[in-house]
Amino acid sequence: MSLSAATTKTLKNGVKIPIIGLGVYKAPKDETETIVYKALQQGYKHIDSAQFYGNEREVGLAIAKFLKDTPGKSRADVFYTTKLAPTNTTYEQAKSAIEESLQKVKEIGYVDLFLIHAPAAEKQQRLNMWKALQEYYEEGKIKAIGVSNYSVLLLKELLGWDGLKVEPAVNQFELNPWLVRPDLVEFCKAQNIIIEAFSPLTRGHRLEDPELLELIEKSYPGKTTAQILIRWSLQMGFVPLPKSSNEKRLLSNLQSLDFEISDADMEKLTHKDDYYVSNPNFDPIKKYFDKW
Template identity: 50%
Template sequence: MVSVPNVKLNSGKIIPAVGLGVWKTPQNLASQIVPKALDAGYRHVDSAAIYKNEEEVSEAIASWLKKNPSVKREDIFYTSKVFDSDHGYEKTKKAIELSLEKAKSIGYIDLLLVHSPQSDYEKRHGTWMALQEAVESGKVKSIGVSNYGVKHLKELLAYPDLKIKPALNQIELHPWLTRSELVDFLQKEGIAIEAYSPLGNGKKVNDPALEPFAKKYNKTNAQILIAWSLARGFIVLPKTVTESRLLPNLESAEVKLSEEDVKKLDALDEHFVTCWDPIEYPLDSEKKEEKKD
């Protein structure tokens, strides 16, 4: 079994540093790939309401646990997210209930994230209040955000009724998109960093810049990229629906890049965004300034 490091969140909960992302994974494939990932040694699966596979992922985990009684529910870390269209206190409460209903086969959600900051202050605030209540109910163990920039995080941390800080911010990160200012802010605030699209959404996995590192460590380009995230202290979510890639991705946890090589990979940064980028979404005050202009 591959030894995968764990990260302790500010909530006190433990999250495996390598997880399986199921973005764009159809329901039937999610039902198939999740048990295979668990067989390979994964103990962390990341879904979202907008992925429309929460129920399939949860049921696949529950079914696998029944067949593998030596592994307990608390050994598996399951994440979901509240999408932008469900922002606002009442809407988010309903969205949480729906996500919990879809996860009823596994009993609770380990981590629930605000999928992005794309709404307004009142709605974002209401969403966070509903998430805090979900933690208090015990049905959600930790809460966090995704695609939040520094300004969105500062807004959240200044809520007058803030009781629970975000445990984690899930953002696109890879050597061509290092987001150094945001990463520094998160580290100073004790908020864990989770990297999605660690292979640059597949657009950078064959970049010639990776060849010297792949040769030096006798690993694939993909493994070098995943290892870079881990070397930076990030939790990382390589996505695949191909069974043959599951174990190699997980084995990236055993690749120990030198500090010098990590810095060389950092130097590739060119703010190359391969997915959506809500991190720059304007605050209400910025929208008002735009209208004045």
């Protein structure tokens, strides 16, 4: 499976999304612009931010600077994602928040993908947010819309809504070899919803996992456990969003594209009966599952 940072998947509306992205959650505000600029120089094509992260402006400035400084590059060469905070629960609040996010990145003209960051508590609140998002999508200010941390139950709720005009193109949620969420993955694939994997590196908690270290020693010398975890996500068909503020690790994470894990090793790595959430205090999906 030959992959590069320029390899894309196609969303249901025809928009192309790069298969790996840089997450900027908890990137220091005063360092975000530099981190994103360096990542783009290294070859990243996809940056994932959010209102909650507090660094949309810095990401937008970095993208604009990169495009200005790099001959032959255009806005179409960078994919920018942000997310609507779940506190914007009325239609008017959601519209105002979306407009604010667009203004923060006005130098780059538009948002490629706008997600609902996490499900609001009440059905009407969730639908209010989607109504606002799909209106901005129809106006062309956003190229694609989707959700994050949505369960099968909540996806069915949205897809069955009589006010639905634009179906979600993406669902972003936590995935790793010990958190495979088969029911949700199967449902998203059946609905042609692209799956993005946040925290694909388990927030660093499993980087010294003995199984991973043994696998590298036996079959993938020179590779890192982080590269194995990212490559696992890629081969599972997900769009992983690893984050790092370290320039060397940024590049190392991209090098997960230049090798392949064997089918047998993928099978060993995939723990279908585990449920390892790297931050147990934040798992909006779990409470909406019947299975767990």
